């Protein structure tokens with residue numbers, strides 16, 4: 001509606017837009033056709049014109065700078081609508097009845113949505129959105145990778161890490177947003193409409209997640225499915241039967257692994273751990289690749305375990321399982337995509353998922369070989385706890401990056417942390433993360449919580465990291 005109103009009050013801009021845009025825009029096409037038909041029928045039909053002189057002909061209607069027109073409350077309607085209204089006998093200030101009686105105001109379009117009560121106005125959604133669409137950046141399918149600056153600080157040892165953990169009071173206070181008042185269906189529709197890539201769904205794979213991993217792998221020069229050494233030579237020699245070892249945690253039903261197996265054919269071997277239950281692996285649904293080279297494991301108890309990554313026994317069991325099956329060398333790369341439903345609590349998703357994030361990071365430093373890569377889903381990264389976790393990875397890997405693939409819905413806070421090249425000597429950080437997880441489990445039914453894993457002053461003193469993190473959050 002706003003675009004149209006502006007086109008009427010600024011006709012030159014409207015005309016220019018049409019010329020610039022060589023692709024035919026449906027709306028303007030219709031109105032052009034409408035104008036032609038209308039002016040033709042006008043020649044045949046000489047019924048009384050619209051009561052406002054400035055719009056009595058199409059040419060006059062173009063001159064919308066005239067004070068009569070802009071001051072009229074009907075000027076928001078384009079000339080075609082105004083002419084149609086005039087033909088039907090409408091005169092400003094009069095009703096449509098034979099004697100000018102009846103309703104004088106135009107009947108408004110219904111704004112009632114779904115099962116919302118008639119006339120209910122949602123806070124933050126009333127009135128026109130003040131958006132100037134013409135200033136929106138052109139959508140682009142180019143994806144740019146931004147690495148954090150290289151870390152020059154040494155990986156900390158056990159002595160340094162001893163006092164880094166800070167405990168505080170558990171804080172789950174919700175942050176309200178205007179979207180909280182929308183019904184689930186409305187929110188889902190808006191989310192779908194805001195994602196230009198919604199309809200690609202899973203492509204040849206079992207789900208959308210697989211497409212995201214394909215997207216990430218592509219943007220990072222296939223560093224996952226075709227890792228290279230410092231000279232740019234592939235790390236695994238397929239012809240000599242060398243396998244690419246990968247892990248996939250918080251991973252059911254397994255789309256990420258399906259993509260990797262499709263890309264590598266038979267030259268890869270995967271190990272996965274995910275929660276048992278409805279979201280377990282569905283290897284029988286792998287459409288694009290064979291699942292024989294993928295081995296699910298559920299932590300303590302093996303196939304009988306529960307697959308919960310936050311349980312320390314499962315973490316240790318999974319680490320041992322991976323080391324035993326990779327000649328004690330570890331994985332070339334690990335993928336982690338943990339998430340659970342936070343319906344109605346989306347605003348505190350970051351806080352609700354903090355232990356999951358920690359445990360996924362811990363799995364990386366526990367199972368990767370030196371030089372190995374890691375990709376993991378994150379949500380908002382605003383709290384000192386989350387930023388501290390990112391800082392720990394920054395210390396342990398050659399380079400890290402925060403990346404939102406185009407295949408990830410623009411309307412959510414999901415981003416992936418991509419880490420390249422695990423440095424040697426990250427054992428102390430692994431042991432430290434393990435301890436933080438023990439503490440989180442210990443504090444579970446209390447009102448206390450781990451609030452920081454790296455003191456804020458250490459993060460702020462590392463200005464390269466700090467500024468990059470702040471900028472990334474503000475984007």
Ligand SMILES: C[S@@+](CC[C@H](N)C(=O)[O-])C[C@H]1O[C@@H](n2cnc3c(N)ncnc32)[C@H](O)[C@@H]1O
Pocket residue numbers: 207209210249250251252253254255256257273274275279280307308309310337338339340356
């Ligand atoms: C978004 S799905 C992963 C999709 C997957 N990457 C794929 O490609 O199909 C999130 C997964 O995290 C799992 N998850 C959530 N909490 C977990 C936990 N504590 N331990 C292990 N897995 C967990 C869920 O069960 C679910 O399978």
